[in-house]
Amino acid sequence: MRYVLRRLLLVPVPLLLVVAFVFVVLRLTGDPVAIYLGLDATPEQEELLRAEMHLDEPIPLQFAWFLADLLQGDFGTSIQFKTPAMAVVAERLEATLVLLGLGLGLAVGLGVLAGVACAVWKDRLPDFVLSILAVAGQSMPSFWLGILLIQFFALDLGWLPTSGRGGWDHLVLPTVTLATFLVPNFILVTRISVLETAREQFVTTARARGARGARTLWLHVLPNAINPVVSLVGLQLGRLMGGAVVTETIFAWPGVGRLMVSAIFQRDVPIVVASVFIVAVTIVVANLLVDLVQAAIDPRIRMR
Amino acid sequence: MRVFGPRLKVGIGLALVLGMAFVALSADWLAPHDPYAQNLMMRLRPPVWADRGSWLHPLGTDNFGRDLLSRLIHGSRLSIAVGLLAMLVALSIGTVLGLLAGYLGGRTEQVVMRFADAYQALPEILLAIVIVAVFGGGITVLILVLGFAGWETYTRVVFNLTRSLRERPFVEAAVASGAGSRYVMARHILPQMAPVLTVIATLQVAQLILQETALSFLGLGLPPPTATWGNILAEGRDRLLVAPWIANLAGGAIILLVLGVNLLGNGLRETLDPKRAGRA
Numbered sequence: 390m391r392y393v394l395r396r397l398l399l400v401p402v403p404l405l406l407v408v409a410f411v412f413v414v415l416r417l418t419g420d421p422v423a424i425y426l427g428l429d430a431t432p433e434q435e436e437l438l439r440a441e442m443h444l445d446e447p448i449p450l451q452f453a454w455f456l457a458d459l460l461q462g463d464f465g466t467s468i469q470f471k472t473p474a475m476a477v478v479a480e481r482l483e484a485t486l487v488l489l490g491l492g493l494g495l496a497v498g499l500g501v502l503a504g505v506a507c508a509v510w511k512d513r514l515p516d517f518v519l520s521i522l523a524v525a526g527q528s529m530p531s532f533w534l535g536i537l538l539i540q541f542f543a544l545d546l547g548w549l550p551t552s553g554r555g556g557w558d559h560l561v562l563p564t565v566t567l568a569t570f571l572v573p574n575f576i577l578v579t580r581i582s583v584l585e586t587a588r589e590q591f592v593t594t595a596r597a598r599g600a601r602g603a604r605t606l607w608l609h610v611l612p613n614a615i616n617p618v619v620s621l622v623g624l625q626l627g628r629l630m631g632g633a634v635v636t637e638t639i640f641a642w643p644g645v646g647r648l649m650v651s652a653i654f655q656r657d658v659p660i661v662v663a664s665v666f667i668v669a670v671t672i673v674v675a676n677l678l679v680d681l682v683q684a685a686i687d688p689r690i691r692m693r
Numbered sequence: 694m695r696v697f698g699p700r701l702k703v704g705i706g707l708a709l710v711l712g713m714a715f716v717a718l719s720a721d722w723l724a725p726h727d728p729y730a731q732n733l734m735m736r737l738r739p740p741v742w743a744d745r746g747s748w749l750h751p752l753g754t755d756n757f758g759r760d761l762l763s764r765l766i767h768g769s770r771l772s773i774a775v776g777l778l779a780m781l782v783a784l785s786i787g788t789v790l791g792l793l794a795g796y797l798g799g800r801t802e803q804v805v806m807r808f809a810d811a812y813q814a815l816p817e818i819l820l821a822i823v824i825v826a827v828f829g830g831g832i833t834v835l836i837l838v839l840g841f842a843g844w845e846t847y848t849r850v851v852f853n854l855t856r857s858l859r860e861r862p863f864v865e866a867a868v869a870s871g872a873g874s875r876y877v878m879a880r881h882i883l884p885q886m887a888p889v890l891t892v893i894a895t896l897q898v899a900q901l902i903l904q905e906t907a908l909s910f911l912g913l914g915l916p917p918p919t920a921t922w923g924n925i926l927a928e929g930r931d932r933l934l935v936a937p938w939i940a941n942l943a944g945g946a947i948i949l950l951v952l953g954v955n956l957l958g959n960g961l962r963e964t965l966d967p968k969r970a971g972r973a
Contacts, residue, residue: 402811403811403812403815406811406812406815407815407819410815410820410823411823414823414824414827414828415827417827524952524955524956524959525948525952527899527951527955528899528903528948528951528952528955529948529951530903530906530907530910530926530944530947530948530951531907532906532907532910532923532926533926533940533941533943533944533947533948536926536929536930536933536940536941536944537941537944539933540933540937540941544933544934624813626816627813627815627816627817627818628816630816630818630819631816631817631818631904631907634818634822634911635907635910635911638910638911639930649822650822650911650912650913652826653822653825653826653912653913654912656826658826658827661822661823661826662823665819665822665823668816668819669815669816669819672815672816
């Protein structure tokens with residue numbers, strides 16, 4: 390319980406860092422009013438926003454006001470949509486979460502299975518082939534993979550839609566693209582973790598007491614080897630998000646990532662800031678979940 | 694089944710990397726055409742092995758009739774330069790911070806390492822997007838964004854190594870003989886880390902090249918018409934039905950270079966750290 394409380398106390402730190410970073414970058418450009426309003430703003434509008442953003446006050450106070458606005462969910466008004474930026478972003482969040490969840494799930498499932506296969510048949514054909522595939526996968530630009538999948542399954546064979554959101558068939562190609570981007574690391578980490586756990590004394594003991602290969606693997610090795618894989622989920626969240634931005638752009642998936650990229654081209658800074666904040670919150674919450682899962686699996690973490 | 698050992702990996706990796714480096718260095722001289730010269734009479738010509746292909750444009754042309762081979766050759770320059778320079782930025786920041794945290798300990802350690810922890814929780818793509826949204830794309834912005842995103846891996850490794858090296862007899866001897874902190878760090882501790890840092894830096898270059906091409910592909914890297922592999926791929930995506938070779942040749946170029954760097958890095962890791970490679 391103390392571990393959970395201490396972990397919860399750490400939650401605001403990365404978020405504050407993100408907010409501070411955004412604040413500094415916005416102020417570095419000189420006049421944030423110009424960025425927030427776009428090109429066709431009247432002087433009256435500028436004056437109004439200048440007062441609203443407290444730009445006549447000292448910098449630390451400005452930061453406090455900025456933070457207070459964000460905490461109330463006020464990210465300003467979107468230049469493209471003329472509605473509150475947060476509402477626009479919140480509407481897209483579900484699509485992104487669906488993609489992230491499916492992609493991560495598929496990547497962990499495939500990665501763990503392939504990693505275990507590598508460890509079981511170490512230095513034999515499955516290990517050799519899967520390890521080569523893993524290195525090749527790490528070198529594969531995910532946007533090209535997405536484009537290859539579109540060419541083959543959507544254009545040549547006509548089995549799946551090229552882009553957009555609709556039934557389950559719209560999910561297949563984006564999920565596969567996102568998962569392929571993550572699978573190699575899960576294969577390599579699972580492989581090493583299983584191999585190292587298999588050398589532990591309790592595994593030797595289990596074998597000596599007559600437990601057979603498959604039984605030792607599932608009951609003794611895997612439960613103890615899974616923790617590094619769970620940590621990897623936490624470490625990969627940033628890459629996962631980057632992969633989602635790319636995947637959403639390739640497949641015109643109506644999520645936060647695609648919104649963010651198009652907002653940059655429209656110079657719609659309120660949307661960019663709101664999306665960045667939402668994504669950061671998603672990642673911080675996901676990291677929290679990963680840590681809690683780890684603590685639940687491994688009592689040693691709770692004791693620290 | 695040790696056929697694909699470290700030697701073969703280093704060999705293939707080095708061959709690919711050196712080949713690409715040669716192409717990048719002699720781009721002006723190798724490229725058959727000006728990569729930016731448009732010729733609207735020669736739009737979307739296929740590569741030489743397809744019907745209607747010709748040796749005039751061995752890999753075909755793009756939507757503006759620009760020679761694809763020349764654009765890919767010039768693109769290698771930007772990818773390699775951005776990857777290497779961004780790696781150097783990350784390496785310098787990360788190593789200095791890690792050395793200071795590990796050697797000085799105490800409050801420096803607390804501040805640097807907690808900052809690294811919090812920083813790790815942020816996805817670098819977000820930082821990149823905010824910066825590009827506000828400042829716009831450009832090669833300096835790109836190098837700095839990618840470099841600043843990747844420092845904390847080095848800090849963690851250098852920190853742990855420094856802490857253990859500080860206790861070693863040769864470092865204690867240097868301190869006892871009156872050497873200053875800066876001298877000990879630069880002359881006794883840093884050289885010990887060269888192999889580990891080489892491996893991390895090599896593998897990071899591969900990741901940075903992928904990130905650069907991904908940002909270019911999203912339109913957040915160097916603005917078109919600059920010939921980067923990511924830009925060429927993005928242009929090819931819009932012409933998939935009529936000219937799939939544009940996207941696929943750019944993708945092929947990216948994977949060859951990144952695979953080469955990755956093989957080199959993995960091979961070096963197994964060569965420089967045989968104990969770990971043997972265990973894993």
